[in-house]
Amino acid sequence: MxxxxxxxxxxxxxxxxxxxxxxxxxxxxxxxxxxxxxxxxxxxxxxxxxxxxxxxxxxxxxxxxxxxxxxxxxVAAEPLITPPDNLPFRDTVIAQMTALAKFFQTTPGGRTITDLIAVAQTDAALADAIRENWLIPRRTVACAYFQAAQKAGELRDGIDSSALIDALYGPLYFRLLLGHDAIDKSFIEHIVDMAMMGIAPNQEKSS
Amino acid sequence: MxxxxxxxxxxxxxxxxxxxxxxxxxxxxxxxxxxxxxxxxxxxxxxxxxxxxxxxxxxxxxxxxxxxxxxxxxVAAEPLITPPDNLPFRDTVIAQMTALAKFFQTTPGGRTITDLIAVAQTDAALADAIRENWLIPRRTVACAYFQAAQKAGELRDGIDSSALIDALYGPLYFRLLLGHDAIDKSFIEHIVDMAMMGIAPNQEKSS
Amino acid sequence: MxxxxxxxxxxxxxxxxxxxxxxxxxxxxxxxxxxxxxxxxxxxxxxxxxxxxxxxxxxxxxxxxxxxxxxxxxVAAEPLITPPDNLPFRDTVIAQMTALAKFFQTTPGGRTITDLIAVAQTDAALADAIRENWLIPRRTVACAYFQAAQKAGELRDGIDSSALIDALYGPLYFRLLLGHDAIDKSFIEHIVDMAMMGIAPNQEKSS
Amino acid sequence: MxxxxxxxxxxxxxxxxxxxxxxxxxxxxxxxxxxxxxxxxxxxxxxxxxxxxxxxxxxxxxxxxxxxxxxxxxVAAEPLITPPDNLPFRDTVIAQMTALAKFFQTTPGGRTITDLIAVAQTDAALADAIRENWLIPRRTVACAYFQAAQKAGELRDGIDSSALIDALYGPLYFRLLLGHDAIDKSFIEHIVDMAMMGIAPNQEKSS
DNA sequence: TGATAACCGAGACGGTACGTCGGGTCTTTCT
DNA sequence: AGAAAGACCCGACGTACCGTCTCGGTTATCA
The missing domain is CATH 1.10.10.60 (Homeodomain-like)
Known part of the structure; x- marks a missing residue:
């Protein structure tokens, strides 16, 4: 409607x-x-x-x-917002990202997101609509989840939730839009694991 | 030409x-x-x-x-590829990302990248051209740098260079294309620091 | 109605x-x-x-x-049908034509006749309606008047009433529709006088 | 062209x-x-x-x-302008009117004149074009012919050439546009003869 | 030095889609 | 059952760009 x-x-x-x-x-x-x-x-x-x-x-x-x-x-994306379940942080994030990737890659509705983002580059009204009705609702949910996770001790202090969302989902959209590499289970896990454990060697961490 | x-x-x-x-x-x-x-x-x-x-x-x-x-x-982007200097890893990455962000946001040539990516969504030849002539050259340089850094002990083992590139630059392109938030010094540092140190609490790290 | x-x-x-x-x-x-x-x-x-x-x-x-x-x-034209008065033939005809011209040129209703005739060129039903409800009633009146005039000796023998109507009113509609010249007192008098006296030189007449 | x-x-x-x-x-x-x-x-x-x-x-x-x-x-009407031949006045005029009527009624090009006049009722530019390119050229020729005829004594004095043209051709266009009666040999002759001899009884003439 | 070939500018060409408008019909609720 | 409102389908409008083409004319190289 x-x-x-x-x-x-x-x-x-x-x-x-x-x-x-x-x-x-x-x-x-x-x-x-x-x-x-x-x-x-x-x-x-x-x-x-x-x-x-x-x-x-x-x-x-x-x-x-x-x-x-x-x-x-x-409309096609509406049923996609699933509240985070009670799995560990890593599993929850991977599940959410996987669901999104699947929606993008396998459903007729989902596959159009790239076209919409494309048009939004020259259509400010559409850009607003995408942000308001697609991005922000999801970011709000994710943000709440991240802050809860932080309180629960699953995330370290000093994390900017907003930047974290981009750190996790940005790579996904990047590959979706540029198509330079696959978006598969392995990729999602790599992204999540790098984000969680960091890429610096351990000694630097423990210092 | x-x-x-x-x-x-x-x-x-x-x-x-x-x-x-x-x-x-x-x-x-x-x-x-x-x-x-x-x-x-x-x-x-x-x-x-x-x-x-x-x-x-x-x-x-x-x-x-x-x-x-x-x-x-x-042509406008040509002079942009600058070989990594000999600063520490974090500084080098931040410098590169900052330079890229600046190019995108301040130069007439750079500002068109979003339009090109947009058109590439419905123009396979252009998508190829972007990957071949823009993405891959930069990824190759970055990849080499990351592997050198790994050898030098600045990165831990088990890092997928390709995924790391996306983890760092994906968020940048994401904000560039969706425009939902600013791409500034703070954002870049957040992205890099989360990538380096990880988001998991320390104890999980040392385990 | x-x-x-x-x-x-x-x-x-x-x-x-x-x-x-x-x-x-x-x-x-x-x-x-x-x-x-x-x-x-x-x-x-x-x-x-x-x-x-x-x-x-x-x-x-x-x-x-x-x-x-x-x-x-x-509806606008209804009151226009005025029975011929008892003036001499020439005056009666001029009066009728002048009244019609005035109706066409000065009243909002009258001015639309040209548009109706225009549409009638591609609308057979309207063409019929114009003939039935506008032309024929007036021609009937005029025809009767002409025949009476003939009997009264105001017209010579051998006149086709129908053609006479066209000879008098045709020029009026012609200028109305083509707009190439004015429809004024002088014009009407010229038309009527030519019709009455003829254009041939007198000697030809008396022969 | x-x-x-x-x-x-x-x-x-x-x-x-x-x-x-x-x-x-x-x-x-x-x-x-x-x-x-x-x-x-x-x-x-x-x-x-x-x-x-x-x-x-x-x-x-x-x-x-x-x-x-x-x-x-x-373009279709171009070859139609035929200079008046050297026949007597009545024959010349009848020939010209007959040719015009034939063009209007039998040729594909000619049959469109009614539509053009129709559109001209709501299109001033077209109305001008019709007058300039169709009416005036023919009226000019006819006018010259009438004045010559007058000099040659074929017409009486005091005739307004312009009104005469309308008196002859107006009835033709009238029937063409309103379609209330046929445009045939008999009609044309009636129109011409009424114009020439007049409709008044002879005695009035000779007075 | 003159033929050949590709360039250049201008602008017409056949197409496709656009977004708007008006016509005449249909479907509501209200009177 | 009429009135008012407004949505419906339809078809044509005139415009805008597209990418191609055809001109007359301009440099070049090569024979």
Whole structure:
């Protein structure tokens, strides 16, 4: 639904009501087409045709292609926020990162995130939307978890939670966007283990 | 010039020679326009007009907009590869990261990297070009440095150099592309220090 | 009201009765808008808005824009049919033509006739409506008057009344539609006098 | 060709020259389509498709559909201006009117004049074009002929040539546009004869 | 020194997609 | 059942860039 995620809405009462099923159909069509042909090759006309509707109906809901795909992405990603379980810190982090990587790499919705980030480079509104509706909610959860872990003694003192999130997830997005190397179990473990144990030799640590 | 960085070249001998100054003028125009209006808003016609030349002359040199900007970016970035000095590991890494961040954030050429990565999401050839001509050369240098450092005992055993590069630079690109937080001295130091010392509490370390 | 002049009507009995004042309001709005902006620039939505009503209410009454304007035109033109007075032939004809010209050129309703004729070129139903409801009634009156005049010896024998009507009014509509010259007292008198006296030199006449 | 008949032209020298055959092909396609489907049902896309070209090429030449059809009409009408022969006045005029009526009623190009006049009701530029390029040239010729005839004693004194033209051709256009009656030999003769001999009874004449 | 070849500029070419507009219909709630 | 509001589908609009092409004209090298 087109709630606060991106402009556009109005709580009217009179007049013919919006066909709510169209929202879904359009987003479904959009995400599928992006998955099939790639973001750039998808046109609004094609989405309308696939969703068996008209351009008018689409433009009434979203101002541009990116907005449709953005909302579709969020809908697909909604069930992804899973509260951290009670495993040890390392396992929890690896589980979360693995789940995210899997979402990105295997689901039609997830695969579009790179295209969205791409468009966001030249579309400030979309960039805001991504930060507000995708990044920040997740960072908030992660931040809370990290601070709890710190209190529980699982993290040393002096850690900047925000930087830590970037230290863990940054490499993941980096490989996702640049595609220079695989994002697999081994990579995630390396990232997490380096972050946990550090890369300095032990003697320096114990000093 | 359009060498091996991206397709397009021909070793002729006869006929009117290419006006070499045009190469520069076109790239200059391209990079400036991108800086002024943003990548997406720049058209080939506009570049031609700004460079006081014609579309023909441009297409004779590069196959598409991204290729022009890519090469202009590389030319601007060329002097950036500085061999690691003989400072301690931490200082060297911070210096390199800081230099990169500065290039990205302050120079017209550097600011286009995000646009290039964006286009690369839907342009495999450009993605290859970025990896070949930008990422790999730098990773090779960094990798060599890391292995030397390891030999010198500045890094502990069992470190995957490739993952380490991503652990350090991934967060930087992440913030650059998503723009959710600042890339400043403090951030870089946090990233490096977490990587070096780890985030686990000391006792876990000494175990 | 939308009587036999153009399709669309229904003699219901049950349910909420039509708001008769709406008919007038819509026609008023239509004719005014056409006068202000020109026929082509007027949209059904604009008429609805001006008449403070809805498209639905309009389409319930008329099938298309032309039909609204047509009926409004007829309503405005209704009082125009004035029975020929007992003046001499020449004066009567000039009076009738002058009245028509004045209606066309000075009243909002009258000024739309050119637009209606224009639309009728690509709308057979409207063409019929114009002939049935505008042209024929007037031609019938004129025809009767001409035949009476003939009987009274005011016209020579062998005159085709139908052609005579066109000979008198055709030039008027011609200038109205093509706008190549003024329709004024002088013009009308010229037309009538040429028709009456002929253009051939006198000797030819008396022969 | 798109000369002074309607806006749009430029005598360049540099750059790829216009494909002159396209001008013809587009006008041909336009006139044929109008003839097949009627003016209103013809779209620019359809013209482009029929002429095996693109919308761009069309819009580069003419600003709107009416302009294309206008020029096509003029090209088709070009050979129509035939200098008056040396027949008696009545025969000459009938011949000219008959030729015009035939052009209007039987040729694809000629049949579009009504549509053009229709559009001209809401398009001042087109109205000008019609007057300048179609009406005035013919009126000039006719006017000269009438004045010569007057000098030769074939017309009586005191005739306004301009009004005479409208008296003869107005009825023709009137029936053409309103379609209330046929435009045939008999009609034309009636119009001409009424104009020549007048409709008043002889005694009034000789008085 | 003149042919040949590739360059250069300008701008027309066929295409594709855009986002908007208006038409005429349908679906609500309210009167 | 009409009124008002507004969503619906449809089709055309005129524009903007794309990447290619075709001109007239300009340097070069090579025969």
């Amino acid at each position: 087109s709630d606060s995620r991106f402009p556009m809405t109005s709580n009217r009462s009179t007049g013919r009501p919006r066909d709510e099923t169209l929202d879904t159909a359009i987003m479904r069509a959009a995400i599928d087409l992006v998955d099939e042909r790639g973001y750039a090759a998808v046109t609004i006309d094609a989405i309308a045709e696939r969703a068996k509707t008209s351009k008018t109906a689409i433009y009434r809901r979203w101002p541009k292609k990116a907005a449709i795909v953005m909302e579709a992405f969020l | 359009s060498d091996s960085r991206f397709p397009m070249t021909s070793n002729r001998s006869t006929g009117r020679p290419r006006d070499e100054t045009l190469d520069t003028a076109i790239m200059r125009a391209a990079i400036d326009l991108v800086d002024e209006r943003g990548y997406a808003a720049v058209t080939i016609d506009a570049i031609a007009e700004r460079a006081k030349t014609s579309k023909t002359a441009i297409y004779r040199r590069w196959p598409k907009k991204a290729a022009i900007v890519m090469e202009a970016f590389l | 939308s009587d036999s002049r153009f399709p669309m009507t229904s003699n219901r009995s049950t349910g909420r009765p039509r708001d008769e004042t709406l008919d007038t309001a819509i026609m008023r709005a239509a004719i005014d808008l056409v006068d202000e902006r020109g026929y082509a620039a007027v949209t059904i939505d604009a008429i609805a808005e001006r008449a403070k009503t809805s498209k639905t209410a309009i389409y319930r009454r008329w099938p298309k824009k032309a039909a609204i304007v047509m009926e409004a035109f007829l | 798109s000369d002074s008949r309607f806006p749009m032209t430029s005598n360049r020298s540099t750059g790829r020259p216009r494909d002159e055959t396209l001008d013809t092909a587009i006008m041909r396609a336009a006139i044929d389509l109008v003839d097949e489907r009627g003016y209103a049902a013809v779209t620019i896309d359809a013209i482009a498709e029929r002429a095996k070209t693109s919308k761009t090429a069309i819009y580069r030449r003419w600003p709107k559909k009416a302009a294309i059809v206008m020029e096509a009409f003029l």
